[in-house]
Amino acid sequence: MIHEEAEAVKAPRVEDRARVTGSTLYVDDIPFDRLLYVEILRSRHAHARLLRVDAARARAAPGVAAAITYADLESSTGSFPLAASRVDDLRQPARSFLARDEVGFVGEPVAAVAAETRAAARDALEALEVDYEPLDAVIEPEAALEPDAPRAHASLPDNLAFRLEAGLGDVDAAFRGADRVVRLALQSPRLAACALETRGAVAQWLPASEELILWSSTQAPHLLRSQLAATLQLRESAVRVIAPEVGGGFGSKRSAYAEEALVAILARRLAPRPVKWVESRRENLLATVHGRGQSAEIELALRADGKILGLRYDAVVDVGAYHPSCPAAAPELTAAAIGGPYRVPASRVSLRGAFTNKVPTDAYRGAGRAEATLAMERVLDAAAVELELDPIEIRRANFTREAVFRPPTGVALDAGDCPSALDRLLSACAYASLRGEQEARRNAGELVGIGLAAYLDVCAGGSSARAEAVVWETGGVRVGPAGDVEVFTGTSSQGQGQEAALARIASEILGVPPEVVRVRRGDTAAIHDGRGVAGSRSVAVGGSAVREAARRIDAKLRSVAAALLRVPVEYVERVDGGFACGGRRVSRAEVCLEAHRAASLPADTPPGLEELVHYPARGPISSFGAHLAFVSVDRDTGEVRLEKYFASDDFGRVVDLLRVEGQALGGIAQGIGQALLEEVVYDESGQLLTSTFLEYALPRASHLPLVVCSRGETPSTMNPLGARGAGEAGAIAAPPAIANAVVDALREFGVRHVDLPLRPEKVWRLIRAAEERGD
Amino acid sequence: MKYPVAITVNGRERRGEVEARTLLVQFIREELRLTATRVGCETSTCGACTVILDGSPVKSCTRLAVQADGSTVLTLEGLTPGTDAPLHPLQAAFCEHHALQCGFCSAGMVLVLKDLLERSPAAAEREVRAALDGNICRCTGYQGIVKAALSVSTVTSGPAGGPGEGRA
Numbered sequence: 001m002i003h004e005e006a007e008a009v010k011a012p013r014v015e016d017r018a019r020v021t022g023s024t025l026y027v028d029d030i031p032f033d034r035l036l037y038v039e040i041l042r043s044r045h046a047h048a049r050l051l052r053v054d055a056a057r058a059r060a061a062p063g064v065a066a067a068i069t070y071a072d073l074e075s076s077t078g079s080f081p082l083a084a085s086r087v088d089d090l091r092q093p094a095r096s097f098l099a100r101d102e103v104g105f106v107g108e109p110v111a112a113v114a115a116e117t118r119a120a121a122r123d124a125l126e127a128l129e130v131d132y133e134p135l136d137a138v139i140e141p142e143a144a145l146e147p148d149a150p151r152a153h154a155s156l157p158d159n160l161a162f163r164l165e166a167g168l169g170d171v172d173a174a175f176r177g178a179d180r181v182v183r184l185a186l187q188s189p190r191l192a193a194c195a196l197e198t199r200g201a202v203a204q205w206l207p208a209s210e211e212l213i214l215w216s217s218t219q220a221p222h223l224l225r226s227q228l229a230a231t232l233q234l235r236e237s238a239v240r241v242i243a244p245e246v247g248g249g250f251g252s253k254r255s256a257y258a259e260e261a262l263v264a265i266l267a268r269r270l271a272p273r274p275v276k277w278v279e280s281r282r283e284n285l286l287a288t289v290h291g292r293g294q295s296a297e298i299e300l301a302l303r304a305d306g307k308i309l310g311l312r313y314d315a316v317v318d319v320g321a322y323h324p325s326c327p328a329a330a331p332e333l334t335a336a337a338i339g340g341p342y343r344v345p346a347s348r349v350s351l352r353g354a355f356t357n358k359v360p361t362d363a364y365r366g367a368g369r370a371e372a373t374l375a376m377e378r379v380l381d382a383a384a385v386e387l388e389l390d391p392i393e394i395r396r397a398n399f400t401r402e403a404v405f406r407p408p409t410g411v412a413l414d415a416g417d418c419p420s421a422l423d424r425l426l427s428a429c430a431y432a433s434l435r436g437e438q439e440a441r442r443n444a445g446e447l448v449g450i451g452l453a454a455y456l457d458v459c460a461g462g463s464s465a466r467a468e469a470v471v472w473e474t475g476g477v478r479v480g481p482a483g484d485v486e487v488f489t490g491t492s493s494q495g496q497g498q499e500a501a502l503a504r505i506a507s508e509i510l511g512v513p514p515e516v517v518r519v520r521r522g523d524t525a526a527i528h529d530g531r532g533v534a535g536s537r538s539v540a541v542g543g544s545a546v547r548e549a550a551r552r553i554d555a556k557l558r559s560v561a562a563a564l565l566r567v568p569v570e571y572v573e574r575v576d577g578g579f580a581c582g583g584r585r586v587s588r589a590e591v592c593l594e595a596h597r598a599a600s601l602p603a604d605t606p607p608g609l610e611e612l613v614h615y616p617a618r619g620p621i622s623s624f625g626a627h628l629a630f631v632s633v634d635r636d637t638g639e640v641r642l643e644k645y646f647a648s649d650d651f652g653r654v655v656d657l658l659r660v661e662g663q664a665l666g667g668i669a670q671g672i673g674q675a676l677l678e679e680v681v682y683d684e685s686g687q688l689l690t691s692t693f694l695e696y697a698l699p700r701a702s703h704l705p706l707v708v709c710s711r712g713e714t715p716s717t718m719n720p721l722g723a724r725g726a727g728e729a730g731a732i733a734a735p736p737a738i739a740n741a742v743v744d745a746l747r748e749f750g751v752r753h754v755d756l757p758l759r760p761e762k763v764w765r766l767i768r769a770a771e772e773r774g775d
Numbered sequence: 776m777k778y779p780v781a782i783t784v785n786g787r788e789r790r791g792e793v794e795a796r797t798l799l800v801q802f803i804r805e806e807l808r809l810t811a812t813r814v815g816c817e818t819s820t821c822g823a824c825t826v827i828l829d830g831s832p833v834k835s836c837t838r839l840a841v842q843a844d845g846s847t848v849l850t851l852e853g854l855t856p857g858t859d860a861p862l863h864p865l866q867a868a869f870c871e872h873h874a875l876q877c878g879f880c881s882a883g884m885v886l887v888l889k890d891l892l893e894r895s896p897a898a899a900e901r902e903v904r905a906a907l908d909g910n911i912c913r914c915t916g917y918q919g920i921v922k923a924a925l926s927v928s929t930v931t932s933g934p935a936g937g938p939g940e941g942r943a
Binding site: 015018022025026028031194195196197246281496497658661666699701707730 | 816818866907918
């Protein structure tokens with residue numbers, strides 16, 4: 001099933017004019033009077049005892065309004081509470097917004113200064129006096145779990161941060177009965193989300209209303225409100241969080257951060273002056289959470305015909321120096337996603353978290369699932385080579401359309417229809433002719449590879465322990481007496497544009513053009529509850545909430561129309577511009593006005609047109625598909641050229657094709673970055689080597705081919721819209737597709753596996769090593 | 776110590792007193808309050824701060840304000856003076872082709888492409904991608920941006936010519 005563009009809607013987005021003319025305001029753009037600027041002094045050491053932090057000279061520096069250290073945090077509890085987690089042996093070393101007596105990573109906040117200008121605040125950092133006593137640092141996660149490893153924190157007995165072990169079926173029997181066992185060890189290096197807008201926050205304490213307002217570039221304003229209220233010991237109603245325009249997040253702006261607490265603490269001291277902190281790019285790479293960071297061994301037990309009998313996955317997770325406020329979220333998703341869209345009768349997963357003296361890792365687009373999918377799709381290709389099967393056939397032999405059950409919860413996950421997605425992919429890319437081109441170019445001496453990856457994305461938090469925390473969402477609809485429509489959503493925006501889809505959902509039910517629907521989000525005073533943006537769920541879950549609220553409003557409008565028409569409600573029909581029964585009609589404007597005026601409403605119809613719904617999804621939502629990469633490798637330089645890329649995705653019912661494609665393409669570009677370029681690198685002492693965009697390489701326009709998308713539309717049964725998640729698929733599928741293509745290109749050198757990123761030097765060394773062996 | 780500068784920004788002469796270390800982007804954003812020009816990296820690698828300085832695109836995070844004294848600057852705001860002004864064809868194409876998501880890179884993208892298409896009105900895909908190489912977009916994968924540019928370019932065909940291609 002291939003869709004024509006005309007079938008879906010390409011609505012112009014209400015926010016687009018503002019963004020393309022530059023009039024949108026991100027946190028750093030909002031004008032404030034008498035603003036104070038905050039700069040943070042950060043640890044220069046990966047691990048050190050803090051002997052002395054003296055802010056006296058900084059306090060006396062020109063233009064400085066306050067300089068604070070750990071000793072000045074008494075108006076808060078000093079740290080955010082940790083969310084619940086399903087993992088075992090969860091440990092969190094003592095942590096505070098400003099380090100107390102030990103620092104655990106380069107970039108950890110030590111002191112903060114508020115001053116009249118940004119420059120004055122930066123200058124004052126130089127006047128802070130800090131004495132460190134460096135301690136041994138532990139950088140590599142696997143080494144960190146060795147018995148004699150240096151400890152990442154002096155207060156902990158070892159570096160174990162958590163364990164997660166789960167299994168289904170008799171795995172050992174599956175491996176005993178296998179014709180072939182295929183093992184692969186692989187790394188998912190740390191990545192940086194690199195939202196183009198760095199983090200930033202402005203806090204203001206309003207003495208008159210005894211209320212804190214925090215403007216933050218956050219993905220989850222309501223979660224941040226709860227976290228701030230808890231640590232500042234304020235009622236939640238005394239904390240208002242506003243997420244204005246947010247310039248990307250990709251998971252990295254979901255957790256609450258120390259800097260958000262620090263501006264709040266400073267704002268209470270310096271009230272009523274607003275206090276602003278905006279992260280530099282260097283700070284962003286140093287102190288905003290990283291993603292990925294797993295080293296894994298995966299084993300498949302297989303029959304000779306390629307059928308999977310069992311799977312073992314054993315991984316070490318590089319937690320960094322502390323857990324983020326939602327601990328072990330990505331590893332839980334790895335456990336939920338390992339096995340992909342395949343029938344796996346028996347499986348066992350074991351993940352161990354290791355504390356290291358680096359910034360914490362947390363969600364990044366495709367969190368947990370990208371690691372699982374990379375491992376599964378790589379080991380399937382390795383198995384295909386060993387069993388002399390075609391990579392397509394080994395996948396076809398194992399695809400299932402049944403629900404799949406995954407540890408640790410055993411929750412059923414809708415596996416969708418990967419066989420059809422793969423068929424669409426092969427026809428879209430003209431697979432036979434691609435293989436023909438490959439053969440011809442190989443015969444001419446070129447290194448050319450084709451790689452395939454199928455995926456099953458576990459969206460909306462999947463079957464993790466926190467499913468209940470992310471699977472529901474709020475949606476509201478309010479219609480004013482003049483008929484204007486406002487939609488409220490507890491999802492937030494990082495720029496992906498779900499406002500258009502939400503407006504469309506409400507407008508279809510209410511029979512008004514989407515352009516007249518204003519979508520409000522990202523302000524805890526306007527929308528009282530919500531879960532923000534994470535897990536590719538804004539439309540599937542947030543849209544379902546808006547749909548339900550709009551249906552209730554529509555029912556109310558019909559009952560008001562019935563009262564005005566003096567007929568039973570079941571006889572009321574919607575007509576263009578209003579409602580009718582037989583030949584009599586009332587305009588929409590009359591109905592909206594009467595709903596608020598309530599002059600002739602029946603006793604059982606209260607006045608007003610306002611509904612707020614907490615919508616719970618029926619279960620974990622999945623999306624699925626298959627991607628294909630076509631690469632060539634320069635024999636002399638090792639450079640990988642991604643020549644062609646095809647994506648076949650199924651995001652369920654699509655509400656807004658333009659933005660769904662935008663999500664698909666953006667995810668793929670980040671996946672290509674992970675495959676070819678991106679890697680956070682620390683040296684052995686824990687200094688970050690990739691601390692600017694000069695060292696942390698992001699994909700640019702000429703790195704990317706034109707991506708060809710095809711799409712199925714298998715409705716999800718987990719929500720009434722039938723929507724699935726589109727946000728993360730590309731970031732999950734592209735890395736294994738490209739890795740498989742490059743291994744295929746290097747076939748003549750006997751290369752079985754190569755870890756990402758596939759930078760020229762690494763590939764060149766593989767080629768050189770093989771040539772020196774005389775392969 | 777402050778130094779006087781006079782810079783013509785979007786057709787209007789703007790005077791100010793700046794420190795020697797004040798960057799052009801700081802003068803534009805903080806003194807003139809023209810915030811369409813964004814700061815994304817501070818190392819001249821992301822292009823979010825691109826402005827047209829004396830006719831050429833320049834990353835305003837790596838120019839001092841004092842260096843721009845006497846110069847002429849165009850920022851994104853200058854393309855659509857006033858809230859009712861019609862969009863520049865590139866801006867309209869950006870909306871149509873979903874060439875932006877979060878919008879943080881858009882000022883730089885639009886100004887770089889405006890410069891390209893003035894120099895090379897029939898720019899094809901390869902040229903467009905090369906022109907964009909100094910500008911990072913983390914959201915879109917560039918495909919919508921490239922399509923938007925090609926839709927304004929007078930190039931008639933190419934491997935990825937018109938909008939709508941890229942879908943099987």
